[in-house]
Amino acid sequence: MHQKRPTRFVIKHWLTHYFSLTKREYNAVLALLGLISLTIVTPYIYESFSPKEELMTDYETKAIHKLTLIDQEDFRSKADRYRRPNAKELKAKITLFKFDPNQIDVTDWEKLGLSTKQAQSILNYRSKGGKFYKVDDVKKMYAISPTVFERLQPYIHIEAGGSRNEQWNTKHVKMPVKQFISIEINTADTTNLDQVKGIGPTFARRIVSYRGRLGGFYKKEQLMEVYGLDSLKFNEIKGQIQIDPSLIKKIDINTADFEIFKNHPYLKYKQINAIIQYRKQHGNYTSIADLKKLLILSSQTIEQLTPYLQF
Known part of the structure; x- marks a missing residue:
């Protein structure tokens, strides 16, 4: 009866017989198998010996819960701040009361x-x-x-x-009540203009100042070019004013220099230079048609300037 050989001898015999391994190669294979086994079992060994994480105390749990509630409240606060109120909320915020639109802030x-x-x-x-x-x-x-x-x-x-x-x-103080009157706009001073219902001292000064830059008004609608005088104000005052275009101060386009042109509200510096340079190169202007040769002047600008030029 044959005696049973140990397992390692059986493995050694099997490896050397089937793979023709030398003794050194056999030992290397055993070392490799040992390393593989060690790699597999190491995590389990480490886990069994590593300290367990302590459970959070009640105090820590409550603190975290409190922080979470604060974050949620802060988020809701910001959301409410940027949320557009609905119609019902807007209506609830409105407070209606008797008021004078000329007085409230x-x-x-x-x-x-x-x-x-x-x-x-x-x-x-x-x-x-x-x-x-x-x-x-x-x-x-x-x-x-x-x-x-x-x-x-x-x-x-x-x-x-x-x-x-x-x-x-x-x-x-007994102040005179403004009556609807008729004022010629090209000769009126600030005192005369202040008599027009709808024109106070501020607008009176602005109208006179703008009239000086223009050389006078040739139509009522030009008043809407005055700063702050919109269509609502124009409709209020247009029936109280008159305009005499013959009172306009005209510019002699063939003799005027840069200083005379520069204050006119319808002209920019580059346009003034172009007008003067063309005159130097081609001689005097004879009619509005000559101005149309200057590409820098639009048809609208030429139309606006026409009442103010003489040749």
Whole structure:
């Protein structure tokens, strides 16, 4: 009966018989198998000997929970801040009260439901001399939509004295009431213009200043070129003024130098230089047709300049 050989001898016999390994090669194979086995079992050994993570204390758990709640609250706060309010919320914020549109400030307009930008545009209109004389004047403002006007109309009350300053003056000083009159705009001074209903001292000064740069007005619509004088204001005053185009101060295009041209609002520096250089190179201008040869002058500019030039 044969004695059973140990396993390692069986493996050695099998390896050397089938793979024809030398003793050195056999030992190398055993070392490699040992390393592979060690690599496989090392993680399990490390895990069994490594310290276990301690569970969080109640205090730490509560602290983390509190931080989470703070983050959530902060997020909700920011979301509410940037969220556009719905119609119901906007309506809830509106406070309607009796008001004079010539007197209230930005804050009051906001309480009535206007945005800051809309309210500021109304104050800008008033600062430029604009005034509300009757309830329907409020409807003409671009910042007031038909829906908003319908909501505000029952609460609009325009006092006879206009602004607070005017009320004070009415109580303490007898001021003449402006009547609808007819003023010739090219000869009127600031005192005459101030008599026109809708033109205060500020607009009177601006009109006279712009008239000086132009050389006079040849049509009423040019008044809308005056800073701050919009179509609403123009419609208010146009029936009270007259214009005599024969009073315009004209420029002799064949003798005028740069200094004479430079203040005219219809000409830019490059255009003035072109007019003077063309005159030097080609001689005197004989008619408006000669100006059309200057490409730098548009047909609109030539049309605007025509009443102010003489040849």
